[in-house]
Amino acid sequence: MHQDNREMTKQIKDCIAACEACARICGECHDDMIGMSHEGHAGDMDLMARCIRLCRECADICHLSAAWMSRLSPFSEAVCRLCAEICDTCAEACEQHAPEHALCGPCAKECRRCAEACRHMAGAAA
Secondary structure (H helix, E strand, O other): OOOOOOOOOHHHHHHHHHHHHHHHHHHHHHHHHHOOOOOOOHHHHHHHHHHHHHHHHHHHHHHHHHHHHHOOOOOHHHHHHHHHHHHHHHHHHHHHHOOOOOOHHHHHHHHHHHHHHHHHHHHHHO
């Protein structure tokens, strides 16, 4: 059930922009890691595999969050709470992998920014 009295606020627009930016860099980070040489990084293979999966999942939930907020779905706050959780988890993995991969640092930063915007968005409806 959608509420007709909802309107596109600056907070929603800012959160959508944060989700879109996070999805974009997570996709770039994911794609770039898939093409990385694995020579000399045997110990980091588990971390890199986890990071690749999390970047993919983070991009997916960010796309979903942005789409639902764009439609002013009353369920967008719940999706934003999940998005914040996944963004934080992705950021942690990327922060650990940043010494091995140049995009992981910027990706982690964008994930943290998106998580904060989504937490703020989810809290605004509470």
